[in-house]
Every structure is written in C-alpha cells, then in structure tokens.
Amino acid sequence: PSVSDRSSTSSSSAGPTLPCLTLTDALRWRASREPDTRLLSVCTDASSASDTDGDSSADTVDIVASCSVGEPLTAQGLLKRADRVASLIRTGLQLTAQQQALVSPIVAVAAAPGPDLLAGLFGAMLAGCVPAVMRPPAPAPSSLSAFARLVRAADCVGVVASQPVAKLLKAKSSQPNLRPPLPPLLELDKAKKVAEKAAASDSGDPNSKLASQTDPESAAYLDLCGAGSPQDDSLQTPGSSAPIGVRVTHRAAMAACQCLQTRCDLQLGRDLPACVDLYSGGMAFIVACLASVACGHHTLLMPAGALSLEPSASGAAGFLQMLAQRSVRDALCGYELLDRLANLRSLIVLGTDRPRAELLAKFGRLLVPLGLSPTALRCSFGCRVNPCLTLPATDVDADSAAIYADARALRQDRLVPVDSDSPNAVALLQAGQPAPDARISLATPSVRGGDVGEILVRSRGNVEPLTAATAAAGLSARTGYLGVIRQVDSGPAPALFVIGAVADCLTGLSGCCSAGGGTSLRYYPADLEATVVRCHPAIVDCAVFACDSLLAVVMELSCRESDALDAVPQATTALLRDHQLVASVLIVCDPGAIPANGRGEKLRSVLRDRFLSDRLDPVYVAYNL
Structure with a gap:
C-alpha cells in the first residue's frame, strides 16, 4: 500500500514561495525585500524579566499577562x-x-x-x-x-x-x-x-x-x-x-519549512507560538530557528526548558495566557507542555515516535471543560530521514484519529481491528498526512507478509538525497520505523499510523508463553512499559530491554524501599497476563534512574550498558530464571 502524492487545498492561502533554494539565500532575499519583517521573539516569565530588566524602556518589552515578549529580531x-x-x-x-x-x-x-x-x-x-x-x-x-x-x-x-x-x-x-x-x-x-x-x-x-x-x-x-x-x-x-x-541539506530544510507553511497557513506577519526544545533537533529546531526565515511569519518562542514541572508554573501559565489574548489559530509544542490550553484551532505535538495515546488522552480531558474541540490536539511525525514526514490535517474526525488493534496480532505484524474496550486493544493514533510531494509506502517483511512494515518515504524533503540511479529505479528512503497505512473516513487519502522503531523492537525472547514461541513475535517496548506502569500506583516510569534473549524490566518507584517488593510480583503477573511474557530480570530503582535524551526518548541501550557494568545502583533486583 502507498500514499500517493497529494496537492494541498490550502496552498493558495499560504504565503508566497520564495525564489530561493537555500536558507542563506532566503535570508538575503527577505532582508532586501522585507527588511522590517519580524522573525523571532523569545517569551520569558514576566516576573523574572521585571527583576533583571527593571530599567529597560517600555517599548522594548511587551508584557502580556505573566509572560514578557522580548524585542523582535527582524x-x-x-x-x-x-x-x-x-x-x-x-x-x-x-x-x-x-x-x-x-x-x-x-x-x-x-x-x-x-x-x-x-x-x-x-x-x-x-x-x-x-x-x-x-x-x-x-x-x-x-x-x-x-x-x-x-x-x-x-x-x-x-x-x-x-x-x-x-x-x-x-x-x-x-x-x-x-x-x-x-x-x-x-x-x-x-x-x-x-x-x-x-x-x-x-x-x-x-x-x-x-x-x-x-x-x-x-x-x-x-x-x-x-x-x-x-x-x-x-x-x-x-x-x-x-x-x-x-x-x-538546504533542500531538505527548505522543503520542511514549505510543508509547515502549507499546513499551518503561515503568512507574512502572522504569529506562530511555539513551545519546543530546539536543542532536541528535528522539526522542533526547524520551527524555532529556520521556518520564520523561509516563510516570513513571526515565531513566538517559549523555550521548553523555561517551563516548570508544576502544572501551575508561571512560565507555562504566561504562555497559555498569551495564546488566549493574541487569539492565535495554531500553535506548536512538544510533550513538555502539559497544561490547559484554550482558544486554539489546533495544537500540534511534534513527535519522533509512536504517538503517546494515554498521555494525549489525559491531556485532552483537560481541554474539555475549556470548550476546546477534541480534535484540536493532533500529532505530527518526523525522523532522521525526514524531519517533517507528516503534519496533521485540519479535517480529521475524532472517530478516525485513532484505531484499536489486537495486540496479539500486532506482534505477528498483522492488523486486526478490535473495539476500544477489548482486553487486548492497543490504541494507534493517526500521525498526520504526508507532505504534498511525499510518497509513503511500506516495506512489508517478506518472512511475515503481514500488514505492518517499515515506512518508506520518497520526498525532496529527505535529508539524504536520492542518487540518479535510485531515483530512476523509484526507490525510497528507509525511515527505521514500523507503521500501518489505512484508509480512514476523514479524507480521500490513506492515513499513516506509526507503531514503533525497528531498532527498539524485542524479538527472540525466551520465556514466551505464546504459541510459536518468542522467536516469531515482535514486542514493542512502549506496550510492555505501559502495562508495567498501570499495574502498581507507585511505579512512575518503566523501561524494558533485552539481554541475551532475556527480558529485563527497570521500574522507577516513588515509595519506601520496604514497599518496593510489592511491585515485583504485580509486574510479573501483568506481563504474563497481557503479553504472555516472563520477565527474567526485574530491577527496582529510584526515580530518575532511566536516562533520556533531549527529545524525551528513553535511552534503553545506555540503561542496559549501565546495568551490565554495575553502574545502575538499583534498590532491588529480582531474577526469574
């Protein structure tokens, strides 16, 4: 199956396409034709700004509620x-x-x-x-x-x-x-x-x-x-x-900027608030640093590092009040922004893996009392091959934004739709629609021959350019992620559903109680970790990895050490009941022991190396061998 090239219906309303092929040419063109165009303003906490810049002139800092917007960069x-x-x-x-x-x-x-x-x-x-x-x-x-x-x-x-x-x-x-x-x-x-x-x-x-x-x-x-x-x-x-x-390359960066311009209807002078961590790279970096130069809009950047972990933090509250008072239509954020939002047509979550259905569902419930539509929260997807592989469409219905698949069939690379209340249901959220010039297909494994396959993309937005021989053969770049292409009722084109990274999948596990054994099944760490977190209220986070065909489970517990042993049998029972897997090694750690990169992705290989080299410092280790 494939997603064909699709022309965007909103391209006519977006800003004009620059006659430039590189970012430096775009900057020179905009500086000569539109020198006073505002490109970037950084939003900070007004309380901290007033303490440090109390003697600054009133025309350089615009105070919006509890958020100060710095002087714009033209x-x-x-x-x-x-x-x-x-x-x-x-x-x-x-x-x-x-x-x-x-x-x-x-x-x-x-x-x-x-x-x-x-x-x-x-x-x-x-x-x-x-x-x-x-x-x-x-x-x-x-x-x-x-x-x-x-x-x-x-x-x-x-x-x-x-x-x-x-x-x-x-x-x-x-x-x-x-x-x-x-x-x-x-x-x-x-x-x-x-x-x-x-x-x-x-x-x-x-x-x-x-x-x-x-x-x-x-x-x-x-x-x-x-x-x-x-x-x-x-x-x-x-x-x-x-x-x-x-x-x-400049070509890939410009293509990502133009895709964002088409999807978000960016025009000259329009405000685009963004709460992202630009140091994590990918689409977050493009939104924060490059898109305004290529598209001409005004980026209102709230660095994700300025947000406190508390839901009532002044930085997050100021950003939300700025969105409401400026009556913006679209905004972009990372998973760092977990608070209330109002007066938004869409809130696009920039993701680099399978959309986190449970987290987004909890976040969406906070928006219901504010009168925001359930479809306002949407997901995008990018990877190393193409940072702007998909962006959400504006015509996605709530019923078609997610599908529920049988977890047992999904391990065999087969997609079997089930009801949402099924005991083996796994929620898969739509990752958006491809870029207008992108062609997405699946490389279905020949051994399995199922519905799930590695996502392939052919687009001028790819980071690695296609060679002449590759382009003539009609080949696409491999993304390293498994997914499903499925027709939905919200649009004429099939939708992409991302399942997980190929490198993170667990195969060949011993202790599998399913028919056929663990060698023929593919387990996704996100599903196993979600099961462990749900089984005990004291488990705040979890990470799994394979070690010599043995399944190791690392659990972060926020309770007394004397109560930590209660979570071990419950985690073992939950994995055996839901996934027919025996956890060979269960490791109890303090909160913060699971490493993560700047994008919030768990570094499971680093965690495994720390455990094998005796540098993890666990509270308790249980073996089921």
Whole structure:
C-alpha cells in the first residue's frame, strides 16, 4: 500500500514561495525585500524579566499577562548580525577556500534561545561552515564533560558561544571537566569589533571573500538528534569514530519549512507560538530557528526548558495566557507542555515516535471543560530521514484519529481491528498526512507478509538525497520505523499510523508463553512499559530491554524501599497476563534512574550498558530464571 502524492487545498492561502533554494539565500532575499519583517521573539516569565530588566524602556518589552515578549529580531537585523559572526568565524578559524572546498567544517553554536543563537547559526552558514547547535552547558561537572564529549564527537573545528557560555567555558574551575579540550572558542560579543576591523582593512584578506554555500544539496546544518545530554553515556566510549548526527541539506530544510507553511497557513506577519526544545533537533529546531526565515511569519518562542514541572508554573501559565489574548489559530509544542490550553484551532505535538495515546488522552480531558474541540490536539511525525514526514490535517474526525488493534496480532505484524474496550486493544493514533510531494509506502517483511512494515518515504524533503540511479529505479528512503497505512473516513487519502522503531523492537525472547514461541513475535517496548506502569500506583516510569534473549524490566518507584517488593510480583503477573511474557530480570530503582535524551526518548541501550557494568545502583533486583 502507498500514499500517493497529494496537492494541498490550502496552498493558495499560504504565503508566497520564495525564489530561493537555500536558507542563506532566503535570508538575503527577505532582508532586501522585507527588511522590517519580524522573525523571532523569545517569551520569558514576566516576573523574572521585571527583576533583571527593571530599567529597560517600555517599548522594548511587551508584557502580556505573566509572560514578557522580548524585542523582535527582524530580517535585516539578523542578516547584519550573521554577517558579523561570519567575519568572526573566518578570522578566528583562518579557513581557506581550498579547505572549505574539500569538506565543509563543522562549527558548534552554543547560546540560549534567542537572537544570539540565530546569529551564530546563520553566521556559520554564511561563512561556509556547517553549524551544529548544542545546548549550553551548566556549571555542573557532568554537564561540562558531556558538552566537551559532544563537541569532540561532532568533529567541530571551533565553538561559537554567547558571552555567558564563553565565560563559563573559560573559567579556571571548568577546565578539569572539559576533557577532551575544546577547539578554538569564538565569542559572539566580539563579532562586531572583528567585523569593523575587517571592513576598515584594505589588505584584501582572501578569507573574507569566501562565499556561503549556494548548492541546495550542500549541508545546511548538523542535526544532533538530541544527543549529548549528561545522561547519555554513548559518547563516553574511548576511540569511538562513529559519526554523530545527520547533515541536513538546504533542500531538505527548505522543503520542511514549505510543508509547515502549507499546513499551518503561515503568512507574512502572522504569529506562530511555539513551545519546543530546539536543542532536541528535528522539526522542533526547524520551527524555532529556520521556518520564520523561509516563510516570513513571526515565531513566538517559549523555550521548553523555561517551563516548570508544576502544572501551575508561571512560565507555562504566561504562555497559555498569551495564546488566549493574541487569539492565535495554531500553535506548536512538544510533550513538555502539559497544561490547559484554550482558544486554539489546533495544537500540534511534534513527535519522533509512536504517538503517546494515554498521555494525549489525559491531556485532552483537560481541554474539555475549556470548550476546546477534541480534535484540536493532533500529532505530527518526523525522523532522521525526514524531519517533517507528516503534519496533521485540519479535517480529521475524532472517530478516525485513532484505531484499536489486537495486540496479539500486532506482534505477528498483522492488523486486526478490535473495539476500544477489548482486553487486548492497543490504541494507534493517526500521525498526520504526508507532505504534498511525499510518497509513503511500506516495506512489508517478506518472512511475515503481514500488514505492518517499515515506512518508506520518497520526498525532496529527505535529508539524504536520492542518487540518479535510485531515483530512476523509484526507490525510497528507509525511515527505521514500523507503521500501518489505512484508509480512514476523514479524507480521500490513506492515513499513516506509526507503531514503533525497528531498532527498539524485542524479538527472540525466551520465556514466551505464546504459541510459536518468542522467536516469531515482535514486542514493542512502549506496550510492555505501559502495562508495567498501570499495574502498581507507585511505579512512575518503566523501561524494558533485552539481554541475551532475556527480558529485563527497570521500574522507577516513588515509595519506601520496604514497599518496593510489592511491585515485583504485580509486574510479573501483568506481563504474563497481557503479553504472555516472563520477565527474567526485574530491577527496582529510584526515580530518575532511566536516562533520556533531549527529545524525551528513553535511552534503553545506555540503561542496559549501565546495568551490565554495575553502574545502575538499583534498590532491588529480582531474577526469574
């Protein structure tokens, strides 16, 4: 089955398509034609802003309820600042045209969300380098060490940092934790002075004449895909030469921006609030940093890190009040925003895995008293191959947004619809509709021959460009995710339902009580973990992994250690009853023991390595061998 190319009905109402093929050309075009266009404003807590900027002028900060919207960054201002940063990079790194022709050097950009980050991002592009945006490190030794490892793993030739980050990295107390040592450090605050000195010089430095890449197939930036968190042990392996991140081309980035423009009806000057973690990469990074340059809208960015975990946090409340007072039609967020929303036509959750049905259902129930339609909460899907694989449509009915499949048949790659109240029902949410030029199909495994298969996509928005031979053969790129294509009543085109990542699936498990054994069945960790979390009220989170064909279950419990043993038999019984699986190893840990990356995805391989190397520090370990 396949999803054919589909022309969007709302393309005529969206903004005009730029006559540009690269992000740098789009910035130059917009700065020359629409210099005063507002591109980005960062929203922060008004209480903290009033404490630190009490003497600022009233025309630079617009207070909206309990949320302050900073001074907007215009297209002309961004290009001016980016040119200065480009001059700083050329002067500081002394890159010649021959070096850039051989390979585009990677430059790390570390700054807080805002104008400095965008200036460093586009400045590196204008200098002919490939920027890699990284989360600024905290003063903690683990954070500094993780930042140094990430810079080393990305093979960066320099680090462009804002003044607070550069001060931290230069501090004497930070040097013992920065191992391996960092490459040359360039401060953004010195960009203006360096640019003025280069402009006044008549020496004709050849480095200053280097032009940015204009080939749409050249790399625009390095997407780190949420790597480099302090909990990620995958970068600690000595001598590891495996490449990290994905080089996203200008063509793929522009295609993702145009897809977002079509789906959200983005026009010049329209406000688009977004509460995302841009350092997690993928579509969140594109929404926060790139889309406004290509589409011309005004991004109101609330960094996800500014939100407190409490539902009544002032930062989240201010963002919600801003949405209500500005009467916005569309907004985008990550799973970090779990509070009430009102006056929205749609709230798009940017996801990189199977949509979390239970979490979205709980979130949706909060919207019912506010009068918001149940279909306002929708999901999108992106992956390493294509960060904007699908976006939700505006005509999705509540009945067709989810299907319920038999879990037992799903393990055999067969889709058998059942009622929602069936004891073996698994909810699969629609992941949205493909981009207008995308063609999605399934590579059904030949051994199984069922309804479930790996998702294949052929689109100009793919990160890896198709070769001439591949394009002539009509081949598509593999996404690494399993899914189902099913016709729904809400539209003429079939819908895509994502089930899970191929690499995370558990196969060949021993202790399986199903007919045929565990070797012929495919178990999805999300289903097993949901079963364990439901079986005991003290279990706050769970992660499963396979170790030598044995199923290991890690449970985070928020109770006394004396009561932790009560959860072990209940988890064993629940897995045996619902999935016919025997948990060979059950590990009880304190909350926070399960590592996760910047996207909120569980690092199950890191968890397994910690357990095998005796670095997990569990409360209790039970064996059923």
